[in-house]
Amino acid sequence: MPLEGLQDPLRFSRKAPPCAVVIYGANGDLTKRKLMPALYRLAFEGRLAPGFAVIGVSRTAMSDDDFRDRMKHSVKKYLEDSPFDENLWLSFAKGLTYIAGDVGQPSSYGELAKHLEGVAAERQTGGNVLFYLSTQPSQYAQIAEGLGSVDLNTPPEGNSDAWRRIVIEKPFGHDLKSAGELNTRLQAVFRESDIYRIDHYLGKETVQNIMAFRFGNGIFEPLWNRTYVDHVQITAAESIGVEGRGAYYQEAGALRDMIQNHLLQVMATVSMEPASSFTSDAVRDERAKLLRAIRIMRPDQVAANSVAGQYGPGRSGSEQVPGFRQETGVDPQSHTDTYAAVTFLVDNWRWSGVPFYIRTGKALPKRVTEIAIQFRTAPLAMFRKATAGAEALPNVLILRIQPEEGISLRFASKRPGSGMQIRPVSMDFNYGSSFGERSPSAYETLLLDAITGDATLYTRQDMVEASWTAVQPILDYWSTQKFDFPNYAAGSWGPAASDEMLARWGHEWRRP
Amino acid sequence: MSCEVIKPDRILQQLAELWKDTARPEADADGDGLLRACAMTLVSFVDDEEDAMALGETLALLMREHPSRSIVVRLREGEDFLESRVFAQCWKPFGHRQQICCEQVEISATMNHLQDVAAVVGPLAVPDLPRLILLRSARIVRAGALRKILRLGDKIIVDSSLPGAPGFGELGALLESGHIAGDLAWTRITELRALIAQVIGDRVPKNIIIEYEGREAGAETRYLEAWLASGLPDTVVRLKGSGGQGTGVPAVVRVDDEITICLTPECAEIEIGQLKQHAPLAVGSADELLNAELKIVVHDEIFERVLNRITA
Ligand SMILES: NC(=O)c1ccc[n+]([C@@H]2O[C@H](COP(=O)([O-])OP(=O)(O)OC[C@H]3O[C@@H](n4cnc5c(N)ncnc54)[C@H](OP(=O)(O)O)[C@@H]3O)[C@@H](O)[C@H]2O)c1
Numbered sequence: 001m002p003l004e005g006l007q008d009p010l011r012f013s014r015k016a017p018p019c020a021v022v023i024y025g026a027n028g029d030l031t032k033r034k035l036m037p038a039l040y041r042l043a044f045e046g047r048l049a050p051g052f053a054v055i056g057v058s059r060t061a062m063s064d065d066d067f068r069d070r071m072k073h074s075v076k077k078y079l080e081d082s083p084f085d086e087n088l089w090l091s092f093a094k095g096l097t098y099i100a101g102d103v104g105q106p107s108s109y110g111e112l113a114k115h116l117e118g119v120a121a122e123r124q125t126g127g128n129v130l131f132y133l134s135t136q137p138s139q140y141a142q143i144a145e146g147l148g149s150v151d152l153n154t155p156p157e158g159n160s161d162a163w164r165r166i167v168i169e170k171p172f173g174h175d176l177k178s179a180g181e182l183n184t185r186l187q188a189v190f191r192e193s194d195i196y197r198i199d200h201y202l203g204k205e206t207v208q209n210i211m212a213f214r215f216g217n218g219i220f221e222p223l224w225n226r227t228y229v230d231h232v233q234i235t236a237a238e239s240i241g242v243e244g245r246g247a248y249y250q251e252a253g254a255l256r257d258m259i260q261n262h263l264l265q266v267m268a269t270v271s272m273e274p275a276s277s278f279t280s281d282a283v284r285d286e287r288a289k290l291l292r293a294i295r296i297m298r299p300d301q302v303a304a305n306s307v308a309g310q311y312g313p314g315r316s317g318s319e320q321v322p323g324f325r326q327e328t329g330v331d332p333q334s335h336t337d338t339y340a341a342v343t344f345l346v347d348n349w350r351w352s353g354v355p356f357y358i359r360t361g362k363a364l365p366k367r368v369t370e371i372a373i374q375f376r377t378a379p380l381a382m383f384r385k386a387t388a389g390a391e392a393l394p395n396v397l398i399l400r401i402q403p404e405e406g407i408s409l410r411f412a413s414k415r416p417g418s419g420m421q422i423r424p425v426s427m428d429f430n431y432g433s434s435f436g437e438r439s440p441s442a443y444e445t446l447l448l449d450a451i452t453g454d455a456t457l458y459t460r461q462d463m464v465e466a467s468w469t470a471v472q473p474i475l476d477y478w479s480t481q482k483f484d485f486p487n488y489a490a491g492s493w494g495p496a497a498s499d500e501m502l503a504r505w506g507h508e509w510r511r512p
Numbered sequence: 513m514s515c516e517v518i519k520p521d522r523i524l525q526q527l528a529e530l531w532k533d534t535a536r537p538e539a540d541a542d543g544d545g546l547l548r549a550c551a552m553t554l555v556s557f558v559d560d561e562e563d564a565m566a567l568g569e570t571l572a573l574l575m576r577e578h579p580s581r582s583i584v585v586r587l588r589e590g591e592d593f594l595e596s597r598v599f600a601q602c603w604k605p606f607g608h609r610q611q612i613c614c615e616q617v618e619i620s621a622t623m624n625h626l627q628d629v630a631a632v633v634g635p636l637a638v639p640d641l642p643r644l645i646l647l648r649s650a651r652i653v654r655a656g657a658l659r660k661i662l663r664l665g666d667k668i669i670v671d672s673s674l675p676g677a678p679g680f681g682e683l684g685a686l687l688e689s690g691h692i693a694g695d696l697a698w699t700r701i702t703e704l705r706a707l708i709a710q711v712i713g714d715r716v717p718k719n720i721i722i723e724y725e726g727r728e729a730g731a732e733t734r735y736l737e738a739w740l741a742s743g744l745p746d747t748v749v750r751l752k753g754s755g756g757q758g759t760g761v762p763a764v765v766r767v768d769d770e771i772t773i774c775l776t777p778e779c780a781e782i783e784i785g786q787l788k789q790h791a792p793l794a795v796g797s798a799d800e801l802l803n804a805e806l807k808i809v810v811h812d813e814i815f816e817r818v819l820n821r822i823t824a
Contacts, residue, residue: 003716005743006709008814011702011804015710046703049710050782050789087779091790124787430547 016451018049019128020119024103024143025135026056032074035134038443040075041082043092047448051123053095055115059102067098081438095123103139109146127155127162130450133169140168141185148189167196167450170261175475176468183461196450197459201262203442206405206431210269213407225350230394232356233372234263235512237364239316241490247329254340255471258360264291264467267356270371271346280456291466293348302477309339309495311363312486321363321490335483338362341498342474355505359498363490368512369401383420393424405431518596520635526598527615534600534613546611549579553637555664556646560588572601573799575614578806581638585629586620587651593622623655630660642666642809650676662691669805671696673731684823687816694805697731698815702804703794705739711771711782720749721766726758733762738821
């Protein structure tokens with residue numbers, strides 16, 4: 001712990017304590033694109049301790065210098081809105097080392113342990129280690145067990161202040177059962193409080209801003225319940241198809257890839273109860289409670305409350321694009337959902353009877369992620385005669401997550417002139433125009449959180465299992481269906497069945 | 513020499529006209545609209561001799577992070593003079609189509625109009641948003657008019673390292689009268705302080721020596737000394753000047769025999785035993801420093817504690 005007398009929380013940005021980060025899968029895509037640029041950027045901002053170290057592990061044989069060269073190339077290529085500083089890189093790169101090893105080889109863990117001892121002495125990392133598993137998910141448990149076999153899961157003897165943490169990337173299992181098995185195996189080695197399950201959506205500034213918006217303002221929260229909210233729509237649309245990631249994607253599908261994790265976490269953030277404090281467990285307890293309150297569908301309710309879709313050939317803007325089954329690496333008979341929409345109900349006092357519609361898809365008309373909270377209409381249609389019913393347009397509060405982060409509120413206003421003509425207008429808050437500062441990437445935020453031991457934005461085991469529980473009946477039902485895919489054209493807003501799902505409640509999807 | 517009657521209502525009306533004009537379809541050629549952004553009122557008092565272009569650039573950069581209604585008051589000696597003009601400062605953030613615009617009011621006045629200026633600036637402040645005053649005018653300090661303008665702001669920002677600027681004494685008086693004050697000389701050492709805190713970690717040093725260039729320690733060095741001494745009551749903190757010419761800013765910080773931090777304007781070379789590391793230190797350009805200071809509109813306990821230690 002740094003000395004209390006030298007702290008200045010009002011002015012100092014958060015700094016990482018000395019530590020080593022071990023990346024399993026250091027030769028992979030995620031390391032190149034996200035992890036290393038995020039670590040470099042943290043160094044650029046002076047957030048990392050002077051002796052910070054990274055140890056890369058994968059099978060490919062390479063020297064420390066080869067690894068440094070590759071990482072330099074990736075950082076330069078993928079560093080977003082930041083300059084590359086050659087001097088800083090030289091200093092940062094001194095802390096990078098590499099071990100070639102197969103996670104299936106028991107001896108590799110002993111080698112790592114020895115290497116870490118050397119790093120701790122040379123770089124003064126204080127014995128603190130963050131293990132980051134960026135390999136195939138099927139290897140997570142094996143790696144954790146391997147680390148445990150050489151006692152890397154606990155601090156070295158006589159150094160009880162040191163910490164050991166493990167970060168794993170999604171997916172956390174591919175269904176409820178496998179998620180449970182993974183958790184059991186991980187927890188046999190690491191304490192739950194040392195397991196950090198990363199959901200990069202929760203690291204996005206604007207998702208965090210939902211909490212600031214809800215709980216930092218006095219005026220919205222009183223309206224945030226079944227009395228005033230008619231329904232909620234959460235949309236995460238991608239304009240591109242699977243573009244080369246077809247092979248991976250067809251194992252997952254939209255429901256598993258987006259809704260089970262990211263979008264249910266977003267829904268929980270929008271609808272959870274206020275936490276008693278902004279501490280990691282208090283916030284996560286509330287998220288978990290909300291996820292557990294989601295009504296579990298009976299098999300006979302699934303068809304009416306969920307829609308699977310797959311895109312066929314179509315037009316994206318002015319370009320003709322292939323259908324999913326025509327993408328490279330994809331089975332021409334594939335039954336994978338590239339679109340999923342679900343109606344969730346939350347059985348708690350606040351939200352009883354309010355539908356939460358979630359949709360996500362590939363090859364939709366535009367890239368947009370937003371949450372729309374539609375309020376009930378005014379109780380008395382006072383201006384109906386003069387405006388042909390236009391005032392019946394409800395207020396909608398839109399929390400925009402990407403691409404233009406912000407918040408807008410639609411409300412009715414009188415048109416200038418005589419007579420009571422009402423027109424909807426929008427009041428806009430644009431994140432970028434009120435704060436010109438650069439927003440840290442989700443990985444910068446989350447890596448720094450893990451190094452400083454703040455798990456608020458990480459997913460806990462009970463949250464993972466609660467969200468699998470919510471989607472499992474849909475997965476089970478879908479696995480028995482023979483869908484008539486493709487059922488939407490690339491560049492359209494998804495299958496007609498999705499509109500019908502909302503129409504049954506008297507609602508319709510927004511066109512974001 | 514012109515001496516117009518300036519009234520807050522007229523300036524506010526001019527601002528309203530300005531927005532209508534700026535948003536006209538002819539002015540907004542791309543048709544993507546513009547956004548009027550405002551998160552505070554920033555009043556800058558400067559002496560007329562100050563480089564108008566440099567100040568304009570600093571304020572323009574600042575607006576991107578702190579969109580404001582910016583009021584620049586240029587003060588001069590000499591014949592009776594009072595004039596105002598309004599204009600908009602617009603920019604298009606990278607990758608965005610919509611322009612963002614902030615409004616600026618510039619008032620030029622001779623010192624005999626200081627009273628009028630205060631009467632105009634007060635009502636021009638945007639209601640319900642923080643009002644910050646950047647005090648760069650040595651003239652105001654010399655004229656003893658500091659108190660007159662204090663009432664206009666929630667926070668007063670000075671740079672005590674500039675010649676003629678309010679010094680520790682005036683800053684102490686500001687604090688005593690209950691104001692929120694900021695000093696860019698203190699802001700300038702934020703990154704260095706954070707680095708020192710990080711590098712020291714959980715050790716309690718016996719001795720810290722701050723070496724500086726020159727005969728006399730500058731404001732930054734004195735702040736650093738007072739901060740370390742107040743945060744580490746069991747540590748002996750000493751200053752050591754190189755003698756001769758020099759700006760008085762910190763050059764090397766030595767913590768016992770274990771840690772040396774050598775400072776250059778943009779970075780620090782750190783040695784902890786055998787470990788050598790290079791760390792970037794934010795350059796602290798005028799806009800970056802102000803930017804950091806504008807973020808804080810509450811009493812800064814640590815700054816106040818350190819300043820009290822210096823002025824005690
Ligand atoms: N890429 C993304 O944007 C993204 C986004 C969200 C989540 N994720 C998750 O992050 C994880 C990593 O994704 P990725 O895209 O980086 O995968 P990837 O490109 O396939 O990288 C995995 C790396 O692990 C190494 N590896 C494979 N088998 C190994 C073994 N037996 N022993 C040691 N190393 C082995 C491989 O390098 P060698 O060939 O040198 O061994 C490979 O480069 C996955 O779980 C994925 O689901 C990725």
